Amino acid sequence: MEKTTTLNLRVNPDVKRSAEEVLSQLGIPMSTAIDIYLKQISMTGGIPFAVTLPKVPASVNTDLMTTDEIHAKLKEGYNDIEKGKVQDATAAFMKFRKTHA
Structure with a gap:
């Protein structure tokens, strides 16, 4: 499927750098990872993982x-x-x- 839309994002540079390191090791470009994430949102009808506050004593x-x-x-x-x-x-x-x- 051809990509035809541009998505501009503002993200924390440290988070981006860390994610790029992991994705590089997996051999997945950032754009592909974001595309996967957006497809999962569409398929599941929501964020595809639990979004919760950390349990802190x-x-x-x-x-x-x-x-x-x-x-x-x-x-x-x-x-x-x-x-x-x-x-x-x-x-x-x-x-x-x-x-x-």
Whole structure:
């Protein structure tokens, strides 16, 4: 099928760059990926994947905290750093995902 319409988009440059890297590895041009996405919308009658808010534990969800609670969390973090209570970020994220997945 011949493509006859031009679509101009404004997107976050970092998101675009990241998507291009993935698509390059898959051997799929950006225009083809967008065409696939639009076809899926037409076929399914909506966005072809769940659009939901991430599940964030209340203990770290700043949307649910007051300004004072956020400041208290930050102060606690600074105090931990001063006491040397730190850990590798990769290990911390792995632990977090196991606990909150």
